[in-house]
Amino acid sequence: MERRKFVQLTGLGAGALLMPSLLLGNNIPVEALLDPGMDIAVKKRLADVALNTAKSLGASYADARIGRYLNQYVSTREDKVQNVTNTESFGIGIRVIANGTWGFASTNDVSEDGIKKATDQAVAIAKANAIIQKEPVKLAPVEAYGEVSWKTPIKKDFKEVPVSEKVELLLKANAAAMDNGANFVNSNLFMVNEQKYFASTDGSYIDQDIHRIWPTFGVTAIDRAANKFKSRDAMSAPMGMGYEYLDGLESEKLEGPAGLRLYRNSYDIVEDATLAAKQAKEMLKAKSVEPGKYDLVLEPNHLGLTIHESVGHPLELDRVLGYEANYAGTSFANLDKWRSGDFKYGSDIVNLVADKVQPGSLGNVGWDDEGVKTKQWDLVRNGVLINYQAIRDQVHMLDQNESHGCCYAQSWNDVQFQRMPNVSLEPGKTPYSIHEMIKDVEKGVYIAGRGSYSIDQQRYNFQFGGTVFYEIKNGEIVGMLDDVAYQSNTQEFWNSCTKICDEGDYRMFGSFFDGKGQPSQVSAVSHGSSTTRFNDVNVINTGRTV
């Protein structure tokens, strides 16, 4: 969804195309990551400059976000370090309402003069646009929280872990893959620390320290004689955690079907790379799927992306209302369906919740980017659509007077708007394991990990691939499959959901690169679920000869 021109990065999966957005900022030495940054008292004084300037220029509301975004990125291939990058991006974004219209400007000149100039610009834009504004912006009330703070509850700060330790770990994973038959391996480690200070004319001064981490790799096996190559990506998830995610704790590992190892809140990258190499080789000889109807058994690190596309996006209120019509699209889940009170989004066992509070998730923060305290709320309960995701300037269109707290901007340089919170499928309430689920399937496909994904602009028709596919026959896994993708319709698919494993199988999928808005912004989001069964889904064969 970005303007891509000829950018191509290999071995990182689809999200890699948006990677430069993550790495915006100035290159700095690693020690500079530990610099505490601007004192909070100075931030408050400077934020007040923006708020007071805006008010003096006639703004009825203003908020200021002083952001310091620290990123570290380590990239390797086979036995080589390709890149170690540390970046810092620092600046202020000022949003105002003047003449009932939004205006926004940002600057990296975080001095009184720079802030006054940017505030001037924001107000000027608001006033210029007021001429074509139809209805004045209406904000839902928010509590004045005073001076408050929040931190991601991390155990190990990536900024304090030596780069050499990170490089060593990735090279060890690469060596494990090469020793087990890989022809190529690329591995990467992304680490993010957002230090965000928010102030608004509604009386909040909020200081937050947010951490995210994403270890990943792509392993490729090649059969030159057959002119074939296959890649197997990592089974990790990006998480809202510190470096402790890479501890590889045994207690967080799950034994999946077909010898798969699956990871909850702790990831063993060396073990996963070892298995990835073996599986990439196995893929070269896997049986091409017979197209037709199958019962699908979908693993959480796969199902998360399906939840993201077929539940997360269609229930964004700004899409429903048409604000994204020119880019991401609108939604089939329109207000009439919601108002009916009985729109069956899924079967009775489908309960989908939104939240910004789940520990370890990418969405987890204390307050959103317009100063609203975060929470959890229901989207679909017992299969029925009951709510959307909305922020201060739109929630009144649902006749609700409290923002859901899911406003976000990717940096100080971008305006904040409604972004997807974590959207998760509640686990089944009765004990039921993945192994029991497979035993109950006569003709099916087990899919683990993310793959190709595509969905229409109103979120009806979708097609998903995966990382690995296994054929299930009469309650048993009988072998690996190739060329698998499934096509369905959102409502039909969620109504075909017949079984959900219990909470022992629950874990999170995540993405650093949910794209939306113009200019496009990325956002990080998690989706939790347990392995889930969907009956009679259309599977196509994607093999072609060229």
Add this chain to the structure above:
Amino acid sequence: MAIYTKEEARQIMEKALSFSTADATTINLGGSESGNIRYARNTVSTSGHRSNQSLSVTASFGKQSGSATIDEFDDASLEKVVKIAEELAKLAPVNPEFMAPLGPQRYDDDITFVEATANITPEYRAKVAAASIEPASEKDVTAAGFLNDSSRFRSTLNSNGLFAYNKSTDSDFTVTMRTNDGTGSGWVSRDFNDITKFDPAEAAKVAIDKAVLSREARAIEPGKYTVILEPAASVDLLRNMSGSFNARTADEGRSFMSKDGGTKLGQKIVDERVNIYSDPLHPDVPTSTWNGEGMPLKKTSWIENGVVKNLAYDRYWAGQKGMEAVPFPSNFIMEGGSATLQDLIKSTKKGILVTRLWYIRGVDPQTLLYTGLTRDGTFYIENGEIRYPVKNFRFNESPIIMLNNLEELGQQVRIDGNLIPFMKVRDFTFTSLSDAV
């Protein structure tokens, strides 16, 4: 002001270079000013202005390199950023693929900067939005659109004597028009270096007409159809195909371009009427005349008469393979014919006209198979006429198969910085229907 002249840029970079003690040093300086307006529901939603400038230094000792960036350009800051880069270089791992910076190069003069685009004001942007919203309201249609304009410069200078400078302007406009009964949707995209070529009212009309014409679409069976692809529909598939012109992944055996232990260079992969090249001096789609590492960009043929003419080699890989380095293209120009869209429709017995494709994702890198959907105006053609709008389809297709099934090429249109013809293709594979409007 974030846009420096060539001389101002050279002066700042020479000053920075004067502080260097490394074996090799490269300085990059760039800046941009951009503004945007976004509207939806026939009213303005968000808009903004951004200004950025930064200078980065890459210092190398032997095969160890380090980079540091700064956004203040006084002497003390310049000295500091050079020192940081040098300290980082000494700590960096040895890069076996290190390439020394290029020496002096000769570049063609670029034609990428237009003063009028650099001078766009918030008032102009609001007028562009109004030129969509007013006619939309009159036709019972709702407009959602976006205009972004920017002016930028980038410059590079190194210790081996290379200096390059480019100044450019860009503007991108898209608008989606949806009928208020929710059954029709139309879209248009326009992009220019020179904003004076932009007619917002003309663009809005195209999208409104498509929205009105696409109301109450009928469902027809998915399957293989002759399609007329507007340039906006084929551009992303072609661009994705261009990604496989990377010589290294082809040589490594992990690309569509890999074959029998080598590559498909020199082999015919698509219909012989397909000619694709890049040209930074093409007046309709000009780009910078040098790339990120200072290599001159020249007119380069990628596919000639259906045959792979060049693969892109970075300097390291070219050295490994004993080849000349070939920089990746900065634009994509596919030769067309003289037929208008109307001519292509007239000569079609039975087919589908596709306005654009959406949410395109790779399915199989081996065959360049992609999936996605039609959007914002899909029409059934019979006996040389558009008969009625049809529901959107999901496709699963490879641009290689598509360009082998070529029926006819039409006139070229600029789309997203590239020049692409209308094209008629037989047996395009639609695999399912979508209810999306």
